[in-house]
Amino acid sequence: MTPFLAAMLIVHVIGGVIAIGIHNVVLMHLLKKAPNYVFVSRIAWSAAGLFLLSWATSAYYYVTYYGTAVKPRILAGALPAGHIFFMETKEHIFLVLPFLAISIALCASYLRANPDDALRKSTAFLTLVALGIGAATAASGIIVSGSV
């Protein structure tokens, strides 16, 4: 693996993990009765940006390296499910995450100007869904790496 590809992988993982962590903070604040929506919307947009960055770097890594150098090793190894199930699931479900993150950020920005308890609760639920998908995606990534 070249240093550039290693850097792409590092940005993908660390960017994604921090974005998941930010969604955790967003959810913690949205569970309050009167959250600081200025803070919540700022960090929600940061999460959306980090997910897009993580998405773009992983796409480059996948297209230029994973398919030719990593995937055959996993399929020939002791844990082929690492690619067949976990990577296949991860790469499709992960497509949803940046759009979920943008939706959460848009809701948080709307709540800044128009505080609404029903929308706060709905946004909290959406963030919980994004957090669950994010955690499952991270766990899948570890399994894929462990299958090499």
Add this chain to the structure above:
Amino acid sequence: MTFLELLVIVHVIGTVLGVGAATFAEIHYTRFNSDNIITDDERKTLAITYTVMRTGLFLLVVSGFAFLLYFRLTEHVAALTSPSFWAKMTVVGVLVGNALLLQARIMPLAVGAAVSLTSWYTALVLGVIGKTDATYFEILLYYAGATIIVGGSLRLIRAHFHSPKSI
């Protein structure tokens, strides 16, 4: 200093902050709530303690994933499938879920406190012992047992501090 040593230091700092803050959150809460009143100053002290705990959790998770990357890039991937590693990941997941349930006021405080304290110490113990012969489910069984014991102990300690003072 190598990159791996730096990661170890950050990981240990995260664990120390988390375990220390979880311990002092319990000590402070038990002490402050002994008269059933938590003043503004006491609330601020607890808030700072929880902030330190969350900082520890953040450092622990980020450095933990940095470890995973290091193992992946250096092709030492056996650690990623070990039972103790996945048990530690589960414990960290429980810590995050517990914090969310406490924030949403779904989790009773007595149960949440026991889960938080036990989870932090379990993460510490798993990190220290490293490789173990125990399976994933055996580790989780010990963890569940420890949570029940810690919950019972905390209940007794709180009852002791709430008991009327002898004259």
